[in-house]
Amino acid sequence: MARMKLVLVGNGMAGIRTLEELLKSAPDMYDITVFGDEPHPNYNRIMLSPVLAGEQTVEQIVLNGRDWYAGHGIALHTGKRVVKIDRGNRFVEADDGTRASYDRLLLATGSKPFILPVPGADLDGVVGFRDIADVDHMIRASAQYKHAVVIGGGLLGLEAANGLKQRGMEVSVVHIGDWLLERQLDEPAARLLQQNLEAKGLKFLLRKQTRELVRGESGRVCAVQFKDGETAPADLVVMAVGIRPNTALAESAGLQCQRGIVVNDTMQTFDPRIYAVGECVNHRGIAYGLVAPLFEQAKVCANHLAEHGVGIYRGSMTSTKLKVTGIDLFSAGNFMGGEGTEEIVFQDPGRGAYKKLVLQDNKLAGACLYGDTLDGAWYFELMRDGTDVSDFRDKLLFGRHHIGDSGAGGGLGDEKTRLLAMPDSAEICGCNGVCKGDIVKSIRDKKLFTLDEVRAHTKASASCGSCTGLVETLLAATVGGDYSTAPSKKPLCGCTEHTHDEIRAAIAEQGLKTMADTMQALGWQTPDGCNKCRPALNYYLLCAWPGEYRDDAQSRFINERAHGNIQKDGSFSVVPRMFGGLCTPAELRAIADVADKFQVPEMKVTGGQRIDLFGVKKEDLPAMWQDLSAAGFVSGHAYGKAMRTVKTCVGAKWCRFGTQDSTGLGVKLEELTWGSWMPHKFKLAVSGCPRNCAEATIKDFGVVCVDSGYELHIGGNGGIKVRVTDLLCRVATEEEVLEYCAAFTQLYREEAHYLERTAPWVERVGLAHVKARVVEDEASRKALAERFRLSQEPAQVDPWKERTEGALTREFTPIQVSA
Amino acid sequence: MTDWIEVAKLEDIPRQGARVARTAVGDIALFRTLDDQVFALRDQCPHKGGPLSQGIVSGHKVACPLHDWKIALDTGIAQAPDEGCAARYPVRLENGVVRLSLSPDEGCPNG
Numbered sequence: 001m002a003r004m005k006l007v008l009v010g011n012g013m014a015g016i017r018t019l020e021e022l023l024k025s026a027p028d029m030y031d032i033t034v035f036g037d038e039p040h041p042n043y044n045r046i047m048l049s050p051v052l053a054g055e056q057t058v059e060q061i062v063l064n065g066r067d068w069y070a071g072h073g074i075a076l077h078t079g080k081r082v083v084k085i086d087r088g089n090r091f092v093e094a095d096d097g098t099r100a101s102y103d104r105l106l107l108a109t110g111s112k113p114f115i116l117p118v119p120g121a122d123l124d125g126v127v128g129f130r131d132i133a134d135v136d137h138m139i140r141a142s143a144q145y146k147h148a149v150v151i152g153g154g155l156l157g158l159e160a161a162n163g164l165k166q167r168g169m170e171v172s173v174v175h176i177g178d179w180l181l182e183r184q185l186d187e188p189a190a191r192l193l194q195q196n197l198e199a200k201g202l203k204f205l206l207r208k209q210t211r212e213l214v215r216g217e218s219g220r221v222c223a224v225q226f227k228d229g230e231t232a233p234a235d236l237v238v239m240a241v242g243i244r245p246n247t248a249l250a251e252s253a254g255l256q257c258q259r260g261i262v263v264n265d266t267m268q269t270f271d272p273r274i275y276a277v278g279e280c281v282n283h284r285g286i287a288y289g290l291v292a293p294l295f296e297q298a299k300v301c302a303n304h305l306a307e308h309g310v311g312i313y314r315g316s317m318t319s320t321k322l323k324v325t326g327i328d329l330f331s332a333g334n335f336m337g338g339e340g341t342e343e344i345v346f347q348d349p350g351r352g353a354y355k356k357l358v359l360q361d362n363k364l365a366g367a368c369l370y371g372d373t374l375d376g377a378w379y380f381e382l383m384r385d386g387t388d389v390s391d392f393r394d395k396l397l398f399g400r401h402h403i404g405d406s407g408a409g410g411g412l413g414d415e416k417t418r419l420l421a422m423p424d425s426a427e428i429c430g431c432n433g434v435c436k437g438d439i440v441k442s443i444r445d446k447k448l449f450t451l452d453e454v455r456a457h458t459k460a461s462a463s464c465g466s467c468t469g470l471v472e473t474l475l476a477a478t479v480g481g482d483y484s485t486a487p488s489k490k491p492l493c494g495c496t497e498h499t500h501d502e503i504r505a506a507i508a509e510q511g512l513k514t515m516a517d518t519m520q521a522l523g524w525q526t527p528d529g530c531n532k533c534r535p536a537l538n539y540y541l542l543c544a545w546p547g548e549y550r551d552d553a554q555s556r557f558i559n560e561r562a563h564g565n566i567q568k569d570g571s572f573s574v575v576p577r578m579f580g581g582l583c584t585p586a587e588l589r590a591i592a593d594v595a596d597k598f599q600v601p602e603m604k605v606t607g608g609q610r611i612d613l614f615g616v617k618k619e620d621l622p623a624m625w626q627d628l629s630a631a632g633f634v635s636g637h638a639y640g641k642a643m644r645t646v647k648t649c650v651g652a653k654w655c656r657f658g659t660q661d662s663t664g665l666g667v668k669l670e671e672l673t674w675g676s677w678m679p680h681k682f683k684l685a686v687s688g689c690p691r692n693c694a695e696a697t698i699k700d701f702g703v704v705c706v707d708s709g710y711e712l713h714i715g716g717n718g719g720i721k722v723r724v725t726d727l728l729c730r731v732a733t734e735e736e737v738l739e740y741c742a743a744f745t746q747l748y749r750e751e752a753h754y755l756e757r758t759a760p761w762v763e764r765v766g767l768a769h770v771k772a773r774v775v776e777d778e779a780s781r782k783a784l785a786e787r788f789r790l791s792q793e794p795a796q797v798d799p800w801k802e803r804t805e806g807a808l809t810r811e812f813t814p815i816q817v818s819a
Numbered sequence: 820m821t822d823w824i825e826v827a828k829l830e831d832i833p834r835q836g837a838r839v840a841r842t843a844v845g846d847i848a849l850f851r852t853l854d855d856q857v858f859a860l861r862d863q864c865p866h867k868g869g870p871l872s873q874g875i876v877s878g879h880k881v882a883c884p885l886h887d888w889k890i891a892l893d894t895g896i897a898q899a900p901d902e903g904c905a906a907r908y909p910v911r912l913e914n915g916v917v918r919l920s921l922s923p924d925e926g927c928p929n930g
Contacts, residue, residue, distance in 0.1 A: 456899075456900060457900045458900075459900075526877070526878055527853055527854070527878060528835060528853040528877050528878060529877055530877045530878070530882075531874070531875035531877055531882040531887070534875065534877060535875070553833070553836075554833055554834070554835040554836045554875070554876065555835075555875070556875075557875065557884065558873040558874070558875075558884045559884075562873075566870075566873060566884050566885070568867065568869075568885065570868075570869065570870040570873070618873075810831060810833070810838065811833075814838070814839040814840065814841040814846070815826055815827055815831070815838055815839065815840045815841065815849070816841050817824060817826055817840050817841060817842040817843075817847075817919070817921075818843075
């Protein structure tokens with residue numbers, strides 16, 4: 001079959017990113033032709049500021065060299081401006097007469113600087129700040145002339161001013177507003193910024209309107225005159241008052257334009273054969289000028305060009321940073337506040353630090369940071385996820401590591417790390433041993449833009465994820481602010497566009513009962529998923545349809561398939577369940593006999609009050625279970641995303657301080673919950689008095705007995721980042737403990753994302769939400785507890801017994817090849 | 820001349836799964852993918868020797884259970900940015916019978 005023809009007009013970041021996404025999923029679908037009016041291959045426009053400042057070279061910011069185009073069979077026409085689209089005959093024509101016909105056309109014509117319509121705007125020496133040619137112009141001028149005026153005190157204007165100053169010019173910034181960066185900063189933060197930039201030698205002329213650019217004797221601009229009559233000398237004038245979507249070509253072809261080429265949620269224009277992405281686009285009334293939203297658009301557009309037909313672009317939330325070396329500012333969302341909002345402000349002018357957070361309905365609505373922006377990525381994440389912050393509002397301002405957030409940089413301790421000042425040898429990712437220097441180098445050399453790319457190339461934050469915040473901060477600092485952490489939603493994995501929550505909702509609402517149905521209904525992009533989504537889907541289906549869904553062994557991690565923990569040498573460890581940590585001499589003898597019989601090389605008492613047998617060969621597992629099963633043991637699920645153990649102290653039966661029978665209650669809780677599959681591992685503990693010897697306050701569900709009854713604690717974690725539990729409530733009887741435990745467990749099972757422990761889940765949904773469902777609403781609690789009971793009926797089957805009775809024997813039997 | 824040894828029937832290997840063939844030259848993992856193709860690799864991840872036969876199979880790749888390296892079943896090569904390969908053994912599927920050769924394909928140091 002002949003391939004379709006795709007023509008891309010615009011060789012910038014948005015268009016090429018769309019092609020990259022397209023080539024990933026449908027590499028052979030199109031013959032591709034690219035037109036760019038600049039003479040360069042695709043480069044990173046964001047990094048023009050560092051090039052102007054002399055910190056990087058043009059070669060360093062090229063994203064895709066000509067070999068990339070050639071390697072993908074893409075015909076590249078640089079230095080050619082497309083001047084005509086013939087929609088009837090489906091071809092485009094460039095200014096040199098080159099024609100290319102298309103089946104699909106992608107417009108990514110970007111934007112152009114807005115040039116103030118004042119007299120003299122066309123003089124020699126007046127320039128915008130948009131492309132390599134503008135930068136070359138400015139660099140040449142800086143070598144010859146002295147006075148520069150930058151009109152516009154926005155991000156682009158300040159970066160231009162900084163660059164020209166670095167190149168030795170006297171620079172004044174003219175700004176019409178009352179303070180700089182009024183779209184990114186409030187007044188106090190802008191004042192700090194201004195002081196800081198003035199200390200670097202920049203001059204500022206605020207509340208000034210330009211009347212005219214004055215022509216000098218040579219014909220070149222020589223001064224700027226303002227409406228108040230004052231003038232400023234200028235051998236170079238940089239217009240940075242804003243950008244306008246470049247829609248001339250689209251308009252000339254009769255496409256609907258309105259401050260941008262109008263597109264729908266699939267990035268399609270009014271002509272179904274023509275798509276548009278990037279700064280030239282008007283999506284739901286918004287034209288974006290930052291790179292992150294453009295990359296999201298690219299992804300959606302590529303999905304439709306590849307005819308997968310499932311991506312939807314719903315708009316983006318954006319954040320900004322200024323790329324001026326030595327200046328840290330960050331802002332996002334509604335940072336000015338207003339009616340119905342509250343503000344939390346920290347100000348230390350002496351240190352040049354300012355932080356303002358805007359709250360609305362207990363959620364973070366905006367942030368404006370100056371001087372210390374290390375937590376910017378975290379605040380952005382809280383905004384994007386709509387996290388309820390009421391539980392840690394008092395610590396919010398002090399940053400991520402001051403609260404028990406499981407995503408913080410555990411390995412780095414709690415020093416407020418000046419991440420950017422850290423040496424290159426500092427280890428960022430403790431799991432994979434990745435240093436700061438490695439990460440920064442990979443980001444630069446391999447032109448990485450997203451967290452996932454950094455993970456793939458460096459492995460940093462690819463394992464436990466606790467350094468994610470640090471890696472994101474490094475990424476932002478290295479790429480320069482507008483990197484794409486900003487997908488408005490996080491898909492479960494690369495196989496799908498959908499989030500965990502969307503998938504769970506679809507399973508329930510559409511009654512999807514098998515993995516194949518789920519993948520088909522939700523437009524999975526791979527035939528059978530991957531090792532990220534299959535275990536998640538298996539769990540979600542199991543949780544949604546207890547007793548009905550048939551567990552898919554091939555979608556479980558080996559530990560859950562083999563009911564043991566795989567060790568580094570490929571052997572397994574086996575942990576029999578000991579309810580509440582209790583055991584009898586006969587049981588201990590049975591374990592000892594098993595250890596002898598199977599020549600177990602090592603035994604260990606675990607932290608969960610039971611015994612671990614190490615070094616068991618896989619093919620010995622069924623026989624070993626048979627012996628353990630005969631002695632009355634069931635599997636301890638020490639290997640699974642499941643209920644693990646109930647740790648207990650000895651309690652009132654023996655302890656002189658004990659207030660209740662903590663061991664007995666622990667046994668009852670374990671009998672209630674064992675066998676339950678969970679989003680992640682789940683641990684319980686019962687302490688007999690507030691001395692808390694069973695460490696109940698770092699468990700997922702902890703009970704602390706007191707004289708009058710029982711305190712119930714939730715959401716604790718003793719792992720990477722220790723998190724102390726939140727107190728859920730106090731109850732009077734054991735029956736209530738069991739009911740609340742069942743209800744809380746079920747709420748977690750139904751709402752948490754797969755592989756999300758209770759600690760981050762509670763932080764995400766808020767303690768108030770958990771209390772509302774489990775404590776305050778009795779009917780809700782009882783319904784949850786009942787659902788848990790129902791799902792436990794089919795779940796409390798000992799997998800060891802099943803296996804010894806013949807289930808999946810071939811899993812454990814190697815094929816003997818004698819030849 | 821390749822010596823083909825009959826080692827299993829297709830249905831002996833779980834779909835989207837694997838079996839271990841214990842041979843004189845060491846353990847060989849036999850994989851069966853969703854589309855009923857069969858692949859054979861030395862049962863050792865090029866990273867730290869993890870048993871690939873125990874990994875989750877999706878598409879034409881397997882994820883090592885120890886540290887999640889992704890190994891392509893048709894080439895034995897680790898997915899970038901990881902580098903390395905697991906030796907590939909010739910395998911044939913005819914009329915539901917799986918036949919294996921114990922001479923690994925050339926080109927992989929982990930042979």
